[in-house]
Amino acid sequence: MLRWVFLDMGIRGGVNPAAAGAVDVLVHAGGSSCANIFQYGNVVSGVENFHRFGGTIVGIMKGFLGLSGAILIQVYDTLCEGDPTAYILILAITPTLTSLLLMPLVKIYGTTTVDDKKHLNGFSSSALVVAAYLMVVIILDNVFTLPSWTRIITFMFLLLLLASPFGIAAKAHKDSERPSIETSPLMDDSEPMPTKYGEYHQIPGEPDRFKEVASSSNENLSNDHLEDGIDMNLSRAMLTVNFWLLFVAMICGMGSGLATINNISQIGQSLGYSTIERSSLVALWSIWNFLGRFGAGFLSDIMLHKGWARPLFMVITLATLTFGHLIVASGFPGNLYIGSVMVGICYGSQWSLMPTITSEIFGVRHMGTIFNTIAIASPIGSYIFSVRIIGYIYDKMATGEDNSCYGTLLTLMGDNINGKQYKVVQV
Template sequence: MAAEILRTKWMAMTASIWIQCTLGGSYTFGIYSAILKSSQSYDQSTLDTVSVFKDIGGNVGVLSGLVYTAATFNRRRPDGRGGRGGPWVVILIGAVLSFTGYFLIWASVTGLIRKPPVPVMCLFMFIAAQSLTFLNTANVVSSLENFADYGGTAVGIMKGFVGLSGAMLIQLYETICPGDPESFVLLLAIVPSLLSVLVMPLVRIYETSTVDEKKHLDGLSTLSIIIAAYLMVIIIVKGILGLPSWANTVTLVVLLILLASPLLIAIRARRDNIEKPCYSPLVDNLEATTSGESLVVVEDKSLNLVQAMRNLDFWLLFLVMVCGMGSGISTINNIRQIGESLRYSNVEINALLSLWNIWNFIGRFGAGYVSDALLHKKGWPRPLLMATTLGAMTIGHLIIASGFEGNLYPGSIMVGICYGSQWSLMPTITSELFGVKHMGTIYNTISIASPMGSYIFSVRLIGYIYDKTIIGEGNTCYGPHCFRLSFVIIAWLSSGFLSRVCWCSGQISFINRSSRRGCIVDKRLMTCELFRYIMLYSAICVCIYILLFKFVINC
């Protein structure tokens, strides 16, 4: 019985969740950055350079996608037994990279090895961060394949736990080695790598579907919400009252118990599925259609990276991610400077930074879950929800630009939730547009949009305008004018959601017309339809740009 439970997609999901909970090393850079700076005699510019390689390593995952495709090629079986290949190969590489990178950083900080040159330290940081792409790719893509009918929910759960992982690792740090960032780096080297190696045999690809998938996925979703709420309460209580060491230990034990709970769901799912027939709601719903209308036939073909890059949809999705992810990460990277310019206290700023993980989780999990619900119940495509979140993100940026009292609270909540939603919607949309076979490679290539957008918005826009603003004011700027222009421009760029609304509306209306005529959907015709809406969007953007330019001049 135990062996049968271990060979289920639910146990694979549980193992992936556990791995995802340890991937927040990059999010905790602030804990050990000070000791890294002092031990290596870095100035702030050098430390920022090392941090850039952390961001590059954590976002450029094309190699991990290629490895995943090679490792899982022709290895998908109904019982999950994938021969010599499988997701475990990618997880093993990620575990080795994680241990190597963080261990070498720890050895450098503690003096175990000679002080490395800056380029070598950048390499250490890149290796450590690159492990995230391997582990994340294996978990996200395998979960999407295992739960194809509810891919949005599965990806949302995976991405949601990554969003919470930073807060979990901070809880581990404050319990095991509080005030000792050197030991925390060693912890980052050991815990993710060891856990990944222990559970990697459980992460497999299963091509079976049961009627109870939705019920048990809802159970995992509820559990993830409980964990997020628990972490939020801990963060708030610590910020207001503080916690003694024994209380930190108790909260960590409770957290570990909550993280063990997916085992119960896996056991229950196995028990419920023993006598259940295989079932796919999307396919069964199509077979049950008796309205007399012809169904839309969509060719099931997976594109490789080169073929996808020749597709207009790839570059549209990439552009959306530059705006959505780039503007979101630029906001959190500058939230401290924005708060200081608006005279927020350190306590308020730290609370905003800590709670960002929670808003990020809500976006990652919520967008995946809601997109599945809209798809199955209303037939609405996921890009429609992506358009909505980009529209809400635009409002969030404008709230930050407004500078009214307390604006960072609603602004950071809206931007954080909408930013997180991009991370769960993008992989699922990628699989639906280009297929699952090469999804890991394509998804990680599109993810490059995040650091690219961060550079454009943070360095070339926010940093440039801020430096121009402080001329004659010293090294620090105070007042809402310091970041107003930057976020008005970011809001305008993020308002590309209008094109996505047009895109979705065009797809829905075209598919409905085709289904009524009994036509087969031709992607070339859909692309032509899309070009018409892009032309409309371009005209709208010109009008918006003129209005915003006049507004900025008047300010």
């Protein structure tokens, strides 16, 4: 969001578009790096603190990250409409202050209670309520012209909903301070129970069998530990097939998903969708992205506890993503409504499944380094699909005096160009 506001402000202010674009790339690179640093601490700490429900906690955090775009749009429309400079100032100050104030709370606590699932369900319910509220506000805002006082009221209510997780956290902290097991004086003064066969006395000169057994057991456990891939570092992880399978899967899933959002407005215009319909499709992408991030983490935890492997859920979402691309490419009336929902949900699901699967395969110690390395597949996939494939087709099929194909219904052997590009993407 900051990138586009900054770019628009620079061009309106008379700055050369090429220079504004170069600064935009620099801002985006710096912002992405800072965001990855924040995500690293949050995701790793969350998985460590809620190791039995890693998918759920990652889904909640990634889900709110997916909602951030829709939330920031509400901030701009309510507080800074027509004043991008003030909006940039808010975006520069607020995240910094928030991080400085809350970073002492982000740590590994090393305690697990039976109420973890109950509190996580509370966070999940809060996130779903926020997403539903934003969806209603976005639809109303695109269909009707809301007056300023209505925007202020809806924004204040949104702030209350966003503050609700603090109440859940306070209640969880209060519950954790209650002693769950009361100690008995008999337990404190109890003597060690005698062994069944008496005490073992070592014969002088006999080798210490206990030490040999312990050392051999530790060696076997260590070998099993390494063979299972637990706590691998990045260099060792990159030598495994699992790492590159995840990397290629993310190129296909994330790259094609980004290609969709980059071209959804052009596809809608070529298929005859109105301006309001296209704006709604783009605005609601954050909601579908959230549902994918949150839902994949939550449902994969349920499936995992029932004996289903989490990578199987990734296979299902990637297959559904392919089906969504086919729907977008079909061109039947209303196809973008169905296709954008399916692609958005399946695209978002990769962002919660990938970190959780990474922690389960390679361990938690170097999880941040490994999953951020795998996340490089997202810009690589976006470049391959959006630039090398879709961009090539646009350039090849461009017609008219300005060599532009934006919003035009181009045909190639009876197929719409957007349909053709999506047939390429889904393969």
